[in-house]
Amino acid sequence: MTARAENAKTLAALLGVGEAAAVELLLGPVVVTGDAPGHAFATELTHILERTIESVVTDVRLDARLEIVVGNASARIPGVRHLHVGFTDCGLRLDHKVIEVSRDAPQGHAVFATIGACFAAAAAVNIVVDGAVPQARPLPFEINNDDFLRAQDVDLETALEIGTAHLAGGGAIGNAFLWSLRRFDVRGTLYIADPDDVSAGNLNRCLWFTSADIGEPKANRLAAAAATSFPNLNLIPRRDVLHALQDKANPKWLERLIVGVDSRRARRALQAECPREVFDSSTTGIEEVVLHFNKQPSQVACMSCIYFEDAREQAHEEHVAESLGVTLDEVRANFVSAVAAKRIITNYPTLKVADIIGLAYDSLFKALCGEGVLRTKAGRDVLAPFAFVSVLAGALLAVEFVRRARTGRIAEPFNYWRVSPWGPPVTRLKATRDRRERCQFCGDEVYAGVVRQLWG
Ligand SMILES: [Zn+2]
Known part of the structure; x- marks a missing residue:
C-alpha cells in the first residue's frame, strides 16, 4: 500500500x-x-x-x-x-x-x-x-x-546529559521524536529498537524517511538519517524488539525508555520490561495524541494502567483473526508467521506466502479491507493517522522528555494528557492518573518485587 x-x-x-x-x-x-x-x-x-x-x-x-x-x-x-x-x-x-x-x-x-x-x-x-x-x-x-512548555520554568538551552536511553519504535512517532529532539543539545547514548522494515505506506508520516529507504530496517535508516543532527548523541540502531536488547549482565539496563510503538498490547509488554522511567506517546484512533509518563516504583498509573486490555481491543483482534482465518494467539503475536501465512493464502489465493511473512497483522488487514469495513470500529483501529497527528505526538514527547530528564521529576507536573491537533490544546486535560485496580503490571506482586529490587 x-x-x-x-x-x-x-x-x-x-x-x-x-x-x-x-x-x-x-x-x-x-x-x-x-x-x-x-x-x-x-x-x-x-x-x-x-x-x-x-x-x-x-x-x-x-x-x-x-x-x-x-x-x-x-x-x-x-x-x-x-x-x-x-x-x-x-x-x-x-x-x-x-x-x-x-x-x-x-x-x-x-x-x-x-x-x-x-x-x-x-x-x-x-x-x-x-x-x-x-x-x-x-x-x-x-x-x-x-x-506546552514554559521556557522560563525549564532550561532548554544548556547541554542535557541523558546517559543511556532506549527508544522502542522507529516509525512515525520515533521519527518525529528525533526530528524534534535535535532542537536541543542532548548528549549520551540512545538505542533505537524496531524489528520492522520501511514500507511504502510508512512514507505518509515518517519525517526522516524517503522512498530510498523502502525495504530497509526502520531503526537503521532512522539512526543514519538523524545522526548528523546529533553531534553529541550516539544513536545505536537494533533491528529487533526492545526485549532482545536486554543486558543479562546488567539488570538495571533499562533506566530510560521512550515509547513510540503502535499498539496497546506492545505497550503493556514494554512496561513488563520494568523500566525505571517511561516516556510514552501514542495516537488514538486517527485524531488524537496521548502522552503518558511514569517512574518506578510508583504510586500512580503505569503504562499498563493506561493501556489496559479493553473490550474494544479484544473485539478488534477477534475480528482480524476471523477475517484472515488465523487464531487469536497468532494475531496477538503481532507479526504473520510462516505457518499462519500458509493458512491466510488459502482464504486469499491472490497473496503470496513470501510477501506476507513478517507483516504486521493490522497492515495486512488494512490492505485487504474494503471501504465499508474500514468505516466500522474494527476497521478504524488499523487506519494510519495523518502525518501531523503522529508528528505532534513525537514533538510533544521530545519536549516532555527534555523537561522531565532535566528536572528528574518524570511523572510531574502531569502523567497523562490528550491533545488534538484539530483545535486549541486543552490544558485542563493535563492530569495525574491513578493506578488502575487489577493492573497486570503494578497489581502483580512479582513485578512489584522486581521493581523494588531494581529501583526502590
Ligand atoms: Zn499499572
Whole structure:
C-alpha cells in the first residue's frame, strides 16, 4: 500500500466518503506564502503537510485549493481560500482572515515551529475538505507556547546529559521524536529498537524517511538519517524488539525508555520490561495524541494502567483473526508467521506466502479491507493517522522528555494528557492518573518485587 492510499483510506473513513473522492481531495495544490521571519515555520509546515497533501508548493498556482499565508506576508492568490498563520507574543494564531501582528513578535524555541505546524496542517486539511472534519474546531484559535512548555520554568538551552536511553519504535512517532529532539543539545547514548522494515505506506508520516529507504530496517535508516543532527548523541540502531536488547549482565539496563510503538498490547509488554522511567506517546484512533509518563516504583498509573486490555481491543483482534482465518494467539503475536501465512493464502489465493511473512497483522488487514469495513470500529483501529497527528505526538514527547530528564521529576507536573491537533490544546486535560485496580503490571506482586529490587 502506498502513502497516498494510506492517506486516502484515513480521510475516507474520517469523512465518510469513497476512497476515490478522498484521493481527489488530497491532491492539492496548496500554496505556502511566507515572509522572511516566517521562513523557518513555512518550511516546517510544508515538510509536514506534504506527507498528507500531494502537492504543496511555494510558487503561485491559480488552481490552488488553499493558500497558507505565514507571518506578515501578503496573500498572492485572490479568489481562493486562505489560512493565515500569525505569530503573536504568546504563540501563533490561525484564522481565515488577515491577522494583525507585530512585526517582531518572538516565535519562541525552535521546537514550537514543529508543534505549531501540526496545528496549522490540521487546519489546512480541514479547509481543503470544506470544513468537513467532524473533530475540527472553527477558526480562529490560538496556540499558546506556554501550553506546552514554559521556557522560563525549564532550561532548554544548556547541554542535557541523558546517559543511556532506549527508544522502542522507529516509525512515525520515533521519527518525529528525533526530528524534534535535535532542537536541543542532548548528549549520551540512545538505542533505537524496531524489528520492522520501511514500507511504502510508512512514507505518509515518517519525517526522516524517503522512498530510498523502502525495504530497509526502520531503526537503521532512522539512526543514519538523524545522526548528523546529533553531534553529541550516539544513536545505536537494533533491528529487533526492545526485549532482545536486554543486558543479562546488567539488570538495571533499562533506566530510560521512550515509547513510540503502535499498539496497546506492545505497550503493556514494554512496561513488563520494568523500566525505571517511561516516556510514552501514542495516537488514538486517527485524531488524537496521548502522552503518558511514569517512574518506578510508583504510586500512580503505569503504562499498563493506561493501556489496559479493553473490550474494544479484544473485539478488534477477534475480528482480524476471523477475517484472515488465523487464531487469536497468532494475531496477538503481532507479526504473520510462516505457518499462519500458509493458512491466510488459502482464504486469499491472490497473496503470496513470501510477501506476507513478517507483516504486521493490522497492515495486512488494512490492505485487504474494503471501504465499508474500514468505516466500522474494527476497521478504524488499523487506519494510519495523518502525518501531523503522529508528528505532534513525537514533538510533544521530545519536549516532555527534555523537561522531565532535566528536572528528574518524570511523572510531574502531569502523567497523562490528550491533545488534538484539530483545535486549541486543552490544558485542563493535563492530569495525574491513578493506578488502575487489577493492573497486570503494578497489581502483580512479582513485578512489584522486581521493581523494588531494581529501583526502590
Ligand atoms: Zn499499572
